[in-house]
Amino acid sequence: MVERELSKAGFDSSQISGGGLKVTTTFDEDAQKAAVETSQRYTKQSAEAVGRKASKLHAALASVDVNTGEVIALYGGPDFVKNSRNWATTPRPTASTFKAYALAAGLKDGYSLLSRFNGNTFTPPGDARPVRNEFSHQYGSSVDLIKATASSINTAFVDLTSRMDNGPRKIMKMAQAAGAPKGAGWDNNYRIPLGTAEVSPLAQASAYATFANDGVAVSSHVVREVRDRKGNVVYEAQPEKKRAVTDDIAHDVTHALSTVVEEGTGRAVQTLERPVAGKTGTKDRTNADGSSDVVSAWFVAYTRQISTAVMYVAGKDGNGDLDNYARPGDSTFFGGTYPALTWADYMKTATKGQAVRQFPGPAYVNREEIPQ
Numbered sequence: 001m002v003e004r005e006l007s008k009a010g011f012d013s014s015q016i017s018g019g020g021l022k023v024t025t026t027f028d029e030d031a032q033k034a035a036v037e038t039s040q041r042y043t044k045q046s047a048e049a050v051g052r053k054a055s056k057l058h059a060a061l062a063s064v065d066v067n068t069g070e071v072i073a074l075y076g077g078p079d080f081v082k083n084s085r086n087w088a089t090t091p092r093p094t095a096s097t098f099k100a101y102a103l104a105a106g107l108k109d110g111y112s113l114l115s116r117f118n119g120n121t122f123t124p125p126g127d128a129r130p131v132r133n134e135f136s137h138q139y140g141s142s143v144d145l146i147k148a149t150a151s152s153i154n155t156a157f158v159d160l161t162s163r164m165d166n167g168p169r170k171i172m173k174m175a176q177a178a179g180a181p182k183g184a185g186w187d188n189n190y191r192i193p194l195g196t197a198e199v200s201p202l203a204q205a206s207a208y209a210t211f212a213n214d215g216v217a218v219s220s221h222v223v224r225e226v227r228d229r230k231g232n233v234v235y236e237a238q239p240e241k242k243r244a245v246t247d248d249i250a251h252d253v254t255h256a257l258s259t260v261v262e263e264g265t266g267r268a269v270q271t272l273e274r275p276v277a278g279k280t281g282t283k284d285r286t287n288a289d290g291s292s293d294v295v296s297a298w299f300v301a302y303t304r305q306i307s308t309a310v311m312y313v314a315g316k317d318g319n320g321d322l323d324n325y326a327r328p329g330d331s332t333f334f335g336g337t338y339p340a341l342t343w344a345d346y347m348k349t350a351t352k353g354q355a356v357r358q359f360p361g362p363a364y365v366n367r368e369e370i371p372q
Contacts, residue, residue, distance in 0.1 A: 050326070062204070063308040101193075149256040212304060215247050
């Protein structure tokens with residue numbers, strides 16, 4: 001990754017491999033060690049708990065500094081020789097973590113955290129099949145976006161998408177503005193918030209950092225500085241910064257994502273004992289015989305200083321069934337279990353010594369209008 005970044009910055013191969021350059025990366029040694037140790041420990045633990053091989057289960061972790069875009073830790077797999085794929089830079093279905101972008105798009109479109117949407121099974125306009133919540137749970141005909149986010153209510157987010165003019169496109173545009181590049185599965189339909197869209201853990205960490213950074217997206221990078229053989233600085237990182245959303249919208253997104261940790265599916269990370277905003281995600285795939293597999297599980301969250309994404313996938317190509325590794329007693333491989341536990345344990349090291357900073361309070365944009 002460093003070599004690619006240097007090449008993009010204008011250094012040729014002879015300079016990179018034999019030019020006597022001193023390259024300072026952005027990685028934090030303690031955080032990087034924690035990323036490796038924590039990811040490998042939970043991979044082994046989840047595999048051994050069900051009597052399976054850990055080599056078929058892949059944990060990925062990417063962690064960035066919210067303000068600077070510096071990548072402070074990255075875990076893409078245990079052995080480059082056996083498997084050279086970097087899972088931390090490999091896009092896979094984002095599941096319900098994509099709802100953060102739908103939320104931001106809805107707020108930009110004139111809705112409020114207090115706007116209410118359908119919490120029950122329903123069939124979207126022009127669709128042939130109904131959209132359901134996990135386990136077909138019914139939350140009522142009217143739930144606000146705070147509750148919808150905390151409980152990851154699929155129907156409410158599909159309802160939101162269908163009510164916006166060109167809703168799917170607005171959500172995809174918001175995700176890209178935040179820092180998630182468009183890729184496979186970015187389908188232009190009302191179910192886009194449910195996470196068929198594929199994004200890598202590194203891009204997810206960067207995009208969520210945008211909300212922590214008051215709506216300003218900062219490009220992630222792994223090279224901080226380069227000096228020549230004489231000690232002269234010949235390169236300094238100057239990451240691109242762009243405003244993706246207003247600070248008020250970013251604060252409202254953060255408020256809603258905070259409820260996921262406080263009362264929703266991300267409660268496992270409360271052990272960090274500092275304000276956290278984030279989202280769990282578990283992506284199902286329906287097979288031809290009617291059975292279903294879980295193909296990805298996520299926890300993406302941030303403090304005021306650090307944004308970290310954790311993804312679990314299975315199989316050689318990362319499209320296997322994660323349910324084979326579900327925690328004993330669980331009905332499926334939830335994003336709120338091993339991904340969230342990996343995130344919390346890593347972040348204990350990554351945030352060590354940092355001030356405990358509170359998030360700005362919600363602005364409740366558009367609360368006076370609240371379209372229905």
